[in-house]
Amino acid sequence: MSKKIEIINGPNLNLLGKREPDIYGKSTLEDINKDLSSYAKKIGLDVSFFQSNIEGEIVNQIQQSEKSDGIIINAAAFTHTSVAILDALKSLSIPKIEVHISNIYKREEFRHKSLISQTVNGVICGFGINSYKLALEGIKNILDGN
Numbered sequence: 001m002s003k004k005i006e007i008i009n010g011p012n013l014n015l016l017g018k019r020e021p022d023i024y025g026k027s028t029l030e031d032i033n034k035d036l037s038s039y040a041k042k043i044g045l046d047v048s049f050f051q052s053n054i055e056g057e058i059v060n061q062i063q064q065s066e067k068s069d070g071i072i073i074n075a076a077a078f079t080h081t082s083v084a085i086l087d088a089l090k091s092l093s094i095p096k097i098e099v100h101i102s103n104i105y106k107r108e109e110f111r112h113k114s115l116i117s118q119t120v121n122g123v124i125c126g127f128g129i130n131s132y133k134l135a136l137e138g139i140k141n142i143l144d145g146n
Contacts, residue, residue, distance in 0.1 A: 002044055002045055002046040003044070003045050003046065003069035003070065003140070003143050004045075004046050004047075004048070004067075004068045004069050004070075005040065005045050005046065005047050005048075005068060005069060005070045005071070005072060005136065005139055006047075006048055006049075006050065006061070006065045006068045006070070006071045006072070007033075007036065007047055007048070007049050007050070007071075007072045007073075007132065008050050008051075008058060008061055008062065008065075008071060008072070008073045008074070008075075009029065009049070009050065009051040009052075009073075009074050009076070010051070010052070010053075010058055010073075010074060010075040010076035010077065010078045010079070011052075011053040011054075011076050011077050011078060012053065012076055012077065013029055013051055013074060013076055014029055014051055014053065016028050016029045016032065016101075017029075017031070027129050029051060032129050032132065033049045035129070036049075036132055036133070036136065039133050039136060040136055043136060043137065043140055044140070045136060045139075045140060047136075048068075055078055055082055055084060055085065056084070058075070058078065058082075058085055058088075059084050059085060059088045062085065062088035062089060062091075062092065063088055063091065065092065065094070066091075066092055066094070068094060069094060069095075069143055070094050070095040070096065070097070070139040070142070070143060071089075071092070071094060071095070071096045071097070072096075072097050072099055072132065072135045072136065072139060073085075073089070073096065073097070073098055073099065073116070073120075074098075074099045074100060074101070074132075075098070075116055079098070079100070079104075079114045079115065079116055080113055080114065080115065081115065082115060082116070083115060085115075085116055086115045086116050086118070086119060089116055089119045089120065090119045095121050095139050095142040095143060096119065096120040096121055097120055097121055097122050097123070097124065097135040097138055097139050098114065098116055098117055098120045098122070098123045098124070099123075099124050099125070099131045099132055099135045100123075100124070100125035100126070100131060101125075101127075101128055101129060101131055102125065102126060103125050103126030104125050104126075121138075121139075121142055122135075122138055124138065
């Protein structure tokens, strides 16, 4: 039976493909989700997707993810500001990986600090949309005990 992984995306990621394509690329979130569904299937994972621009909705989704086998989260701007998302992630004992499309350490200084990193198993950033695929591989390895 496939392990169920939640992929949670935060604010403005619904604008991928339009917003700052020089930083985030030209793929839309829909394109990325479609690609990730295929890739996850190939490596034996079942993925579901959630995106919101509203912090409380993201917190609710995290809290409802306790029945999943793992979470991949791109909290976007909330990465740097949300204690609520940090606390929600702390409440889960399942594996969690933080993802960023851009290399947050090559950007504005305020992006260099992630509040949520302290509660995740790993952080992947700077590989464009492939950051999500690397996270899927990472979470699979964690679940497989590797």
